[in-house]
């Protein structure tokens with residue numbers, strides 16, 4: 147049984163064979179003893195039951211570590227990396243374990259390095275609009291701490307009550323607010339990281355801008371823990387928007403809902419969220435909504451606007467009139483903080499419900515240009531029929547970021563479901579899209595990387611990995627298959 151997050155029930159755990167051709171030393175008793183002596187026995191977890199807690203994430207993959215180290219300081223991480231190079235065992239950084247691509251799983255065995263013990267917010271500077279955090283701070287706490295000072299940290303990944311800010315940086319997490327505010331990377335001014343060699347580097351700036359040398363922060367952000375272990379982040383904050391208002395627009399037809407997105411933005415509006423849920427997702431979470439939905443197979447858009455109070459009222463009226471003209475059959479307003487948070491709480495349940503529902507669950511998070519979203523969702527029934535799959539679609543419509551949750555109850559049908567997945571990724575690329583908007587490649591999507599990147603690009607990227615990590619000890623087997 148995959149032990150993932152307490153809240154996630156894993157229905158079908160897939161034990162991949164080792165993806166890298168590299169040979170590593172097992173974590174022998176001698177190595178365990180050296181680690182315990184150097185870091186303290188209380189930093190080390192080795193009992194089989196406890197290790198199994200670290201064998202999964204929110205994907206369906208499973209790899210059990212040989213040892214877990216819970217770092218208490220930056221120097222613990224430096225020592226661990228020094229030992230990893232000396233004895234040649236792999237180290238896999240792990241934050242909240244909420245990733246959807248298996249990127250925090252020890253696919254080559256070795257040590258899982260948990261950063262959750264490094265969880266202090268070390269600075270909130272209201273005058274300069276910056277916050278300094280250690281990597282293990284839970285993402286929601288970053289937002290809450292900013293809000294408590296009247297400031298705003300925009301990234302809002304739906305799993306933010308589970309994920310850490312270090313994991314968000316390593317995956318460049320996005321969320322509903324991306325459409326207006328961008329992803330995690332847009333709020334990282336600088337960082338500190340332990341390189342695979344054990345050396346500590348500082349990158350970036352403490353200021354609002356800076357272009358001195360190569361942008362190493364942006365190389366490490368989104369690199370899925372393969373280039374360095376992030377130990378501190380300097381985050382950019384914004385003034386808190388004065389007010390926010392929301393609306394849920396119900397459509398009879400998913401394609402009509404999607405056609406609205408480009409039109410809303412084409413009319414000069416920049417909502418702080420445009421999320422969508424198809425009727426299949428609504429069938430799983432509909433009963434949690436604080437109201438009932440009209441229509442047989444309703445799909446919804448959740449639209450929010452933030453800014454000065456009077457301005458957003460007027461703008462929301464204009465949007466309401468647009469979506470009504472474009473086929474919305476009902477508009478449900480969510481003006482108070484309570485109403486809006488009820489809707490978001492339900493929205494956040496979707497992935498977990500799909501995970502629980504499906505026999506096999508393949509979470510893809512493709513992105514297509516705004517003008518192609520309707521075409522993509524319109525094509526889904528064809529792929530469902532051809533490959534015997536059921537696709538639950540929801541996501542950040544304002545970014546063109548569609549979470550295609552490919553499922554089948556027929557677990558004998560795994561091969562066909564994977565063929566269907568590949569075909570949907572091909573369609574995405576034909577539509578000028580990308581195969582991952584925020585979940586990253588990890589292990590789950592490594593085989594698809596050459597569909598999007600050229601050989602030259604992959605060779606260059608592997609060269610960067612080798613430069614950072616000549617002994618390939620930090621999170622091997624991720625992003626690049628068989629490397």
Ligand SMILES: Cc1cc2nc3c(=O)[nH]c(=O)nc-3n(C[C@H](O)[C@H](O)[C@H](O)COP(=O)(O)OP(=O)(O)OC[C@H]3O[C@@H](n4cnc5c(N)ncnc54)[C@H](O)[C@@H]3O)c2cc1C
Pocket residue numbers: 203204238239240241242243244245246249250261281302303304305306308309310311312313314315316317318319320321322369370371372374375376377494497498584585621
């Ligand atoms: C219900 C649910 C909803 C979700 N919604 C979203 C969403 O809206 N948007 C989105 O982007 N994602 C979403 N996710 C996916 C997940 O929450 C994000 O990928 C998140 O950023 C992972 O953070 P984590 O701390 O759990 O990282 P983990 O899963 O522990 O690790 C993810 C990657 O980060 C690396 N890593 C972790 N910490 C460090 C560190 N300190 N230094 C270097 N590398 C590190 C790991 O090695 C791994 O490669 C969702 C997941 C769930 C379960």
